[in-house]
Amino acid sequence: MPPAHPFDDDKLKEECGIFGVLGTMDAANFVALGLHALQHRGQEAGGIVSYDPDHGFNSARRFGYVRDNFTSQKVMETLPGALSIGHVRYSTTGSKGQTAIRDVQPFFGEFAMGGAAIAHNGNITNADSLRRELIERGSIFQSSSDSECIIHLMARSLQRNIPERMEDALRRVEGAFSIVAMTRTKLIGVRDPLGVRPLVLGKLETGYVLSSETCALDIIGAEFVREIEPGEMVVITEKGVESHHPFRPQKSRFCIFEHVYFSRPDSILGGRSVYETRENIGRELAKEAPVEADLVCPVPDSGTPAAIGYSLESGIPYAMGIIRNQYMGRTFIEPTESIRNMGVRLKLNVNRALIKGKRVILVDDSVVRGTTSRKIKEMILDAGAAEVHFRIASPPTAWPCFYGVDTPQREKLLAATMSEEEMTEHLGVDSLKFISLDGLYRAVGEAKGRDNDSPQYCDACFSGEYPVEPADQIEKGFEMKAAE
Template sequence: MLLAPNAQYERWKPADDIMPEECGVFGIFMNDRHYDPAEAAYLGLYALQHRGQESAGIAVTDGKCVKQHKGMGLCSEVFKDNLDKLLGGHIAIGHVRYSTTGESKGENAQPLVISYRGGKLSLAHNGNLINSTTLREKMEEEGTVFQTSLDTEVMANLIAKYSKRGLLNAISAMMKVVKGSYALMIMTQDELVAVRDPLGIRPLALGKLDDNYIVASESCAFDAIDAEFVRDVRPGEIIVVNKDGLKSYQAQSSMETALCVFEYVYFARPDSDIDGISVYRSRENMGTRLAQAFPIDADLVSDVPDSATPAASGYAAESGIPYAKALSKNRYVGRTFIQPSQALRERGVKLKLNAMKRNVHGKRLILIDDSIVRGTTSRKIVEMLRLAGAREVHMLISSPPVICPCFFGIDTPSHDQLIGSKNSVEEIRRIIGADTLHYLSIGDLLKTVEGAGCNFCTGCFDGHYPIDMKRALEETEAVELSGIE
């Protein structure tokens, strides 16, 4: 069923011509002192830094009190002189953020710590609730006071509201009300709780280090602390870890799951496994399928670094055309680079990428990228390669055209900002100036993740969203929050 989005859901703010990061969550319960929980959380968040570079935070507890530190910037900046203040606990949760709901400011950094009838509750959330505004308004009418603009606080206040029957029942009640995506980490004074939304839109994995349990957005976080990957958290599952060990509860089951397929295209680190599929192998397979679908007579294959590198490797191996770097990436220019003038904005791409003139001069080049969002960066890259002497530039994209915004935790532009929404492939080719332009089909993309323990959301490619947003809001308007308990 094609679900047409309403304009009120679309949001856009100026950003680079990429799909911006989401968020990353990490939690650990320590039964021994192999690591201090705060140190483990710091290392885990460092491994998840690619998922959010706007703010970072860690909250820890020793069973009596909760200590936290969070701030704007990268992990190395936020915790530079503050990590030692968090040492000594037995549970920690952490968060790296790119804002999709809530403004980009310090008070919206996570974890969020609140007081409720059961004590202290700390939460860290990756995802997006499509009905958070309606729920917030309902709770405000009942007298609830909000301190942030986060949908995480909506979840926290719902759990607090239903907490008189115990934390597990409160979380289950909250899950009946909220609509959208969430990989949620919750910390009390004596328990670590992890929750994945019933559709499994956002990834969440379980790991173990000796007798210590860890939960994180991606399995690469386990490698950072020498932990082993155990399994993926199931959609709709609540995992509770305390001194007695781990218990699993299936709070909600869904006939259909809908993991965001863009995790494999771009978001996740290539050394992660998500729902049974290697991210690196899936990307490499994308390049293989591009080579099978679009054979091109060329001198070399290259990539727009870094997420497209495995796809370029796959294309080169399948086609027999040698791989070589066409672009060099400046790794010291982050997504938060300040561009104070129009002249500097125009040069922004050259500050991040530079053509390898000796490699591309006089060559017919196949350039692989993971996606085209607005088209401005692709146009500048093609122009840069031509100025470096490339005879031909053939652009191949390891995903389908992005034609629709995402409402489940990825800050995509609105329809009118997406080049694929209003232009044909041939029109996009002319806009970016490539000799040819080809996209991987949705069918071929899904073949690269065959065997996964879930189905996939492809809404940004075809408008088929896993949740009917209009219906979800109508149901939220009608629900009586006091009757959910």
Template structure:
């Protein structure tokens, strides 16, 4: 029923903007993209402005593959934006790499986008009827076409008008010849924060970037807000009436780096509290708690500490397998999981195990991991998940799979337990997740099918 595939939603994208006229902005952006690499591994790019024109370098691959020292040294300027991207199926093309750069009547502009525009096809058709020509297949180009179409007076005014047309989730950084702009969708689904530098500012998808660039965290960009950074400093505009915030819950569960803070919530602390809630809901009698590294680790530690059960490194991750790795042939697909994760038999032998992971998407990798832990000598394997069942696809910038490929859309928990081969399977409740996050201002659409933005 289910094909072999990743048991995780694909990462989305990461965006970064820097205004620092006295510093090497391209190199700072290059370092910042390393800190965002977990958000996208298919393409990377940097656009730089010297105040008169915009220069861009981008390509397919990891940051380390797209940029060299000599390339970074050639990107001279006072301000910059950067992007790392994971592309949905069918759009992993060089032309779709960002930032997108355009020449238009008012000058030049570059744009980098994290998220997904749910009415992009409708807008693309309308723009096409009015003579717009598209060079890519991505919704980000729809955004940049709207901005240029509305650019009669100020760029800020055209952004306000553009936001009124867009539906969906987005965090944008925009580079004009003389300014850097950041904006966030009215529900604040996708993250974007502000950092203050020695002379200037930084905008980033995650606060972990700020330490790399030497910036001090100021605040998150508010839902519906437009932030403009130029030679006079930082200015804020209300681009859209603020709606009820709906930060993506999966940022805290899986996507974001543990050392980030999003909308005043610590990612690592949120994950630890998910483990605490799992312990309250399912206090199992076992010998050892292990994690599926890395995103299950904080929750596993929270579970183990709450119940006073030892925590061990039962599964070891190979940290040198990445996007460019050539996957095994069809005949060797069983090797695929073991190349990335391997059971530590000396820790697992003759133990009753709780194994904690953050999510199950298709179930295939989970079943391999349960079998791996059993084969390493575990007497029992109880599988705990720090998110509710993912039963609905995401339309807001995280690439999950079609509903029929989501195992929780097809099977009940008992059926999933049988599929993965665990002695028991327990998901955190939706209420437990909200308690762990300490807020109900989050998007839970992939769990309950209630989409806050029309799709």
């Protein structure tokens, strides 16, 4: 597998995307289209499982993009049937950089009452202890993924059928999980009690769809029905949708970074357009951190809606001061050291005629390590900009995520070791401002900002307040935020 591009490591990595279809012939083809729409959630690998009464369960798992692996007739003919699920992956657990094909989901298990496949978006925070327990009791793991624990827990359950075994298994699991699963006749969707990761239900003319995001429903012409509720399990058959709530009710803590960056801007989250929310974030940022300037420019592509909002609120003209090379994928291979040293220029180029002599506001979604921000600043100054001001459409990312997002260790997060003033000096910009956590909450629809006693979202990457204790990480020495 080619190495990831070195300048993609300064973003929080999307978790995974999941998609399932029941009730339409050649369901795997619909799943491939859905996964293509969810490619932004994982570019490392993908897999599809289908079921057909004449051929049983069939699977295909590949490294790389959906478009390169699941568009050929030869591959798709091996995945017949009217029931199928799929998964696109960026590894958040397991052997990063050395992913084996056995780590690629969906995972499959053969039980006494028949086979089942499962695809998981999120992260199990007690996976290490579960894994040790299961191995001691005789389980043999085939992968390094935390998701495989669910299959083994299901195998050891004494419940009567697969949905009940899944309920039984998931009651042992801590952390974040949105799941699509399938048996020979059922499509199953589950969200964890906090609803950290998204999952939606759609309707086709002859069947049903489960998807991480609504944008993937659009690509196959499915009608959006509703979001799967936090703590809900839906069991879908040809007869319709059954809803269960197998977990103790808890207050929802949906990931707020889905609004900032992870979800596609054409998706709907919580009844709100992601694009409009990001534009609102830009407007709120302009209110909180105004500055005199000539142009507002996005850092493509994730900073674009917020930059538009900042421009509209501030009255400063919006301009494409940085142009992205749309044809350089995330697995670009650099043949020489000299080309590697070109860095961000492989991916982004400054619109020199526009930038020269101007005071420029650069709007980006986040600052993680700060390496790319420094290089972009240098490019803008090299193009003749008079001033460079960074405005960031999220609060400082000072804490790692343990719920399905690949973030660096805390000491490698710029905001964990530096104040805003120190970061400004480190990046070498004229000013640097982040939206406040209250401002972000206002932008996503909480009029009074964040309720410190009862926050509506999971914002642990900003606040250090984890709604589920990351037991495995604490065991490895991670220090939680001290109580104030």
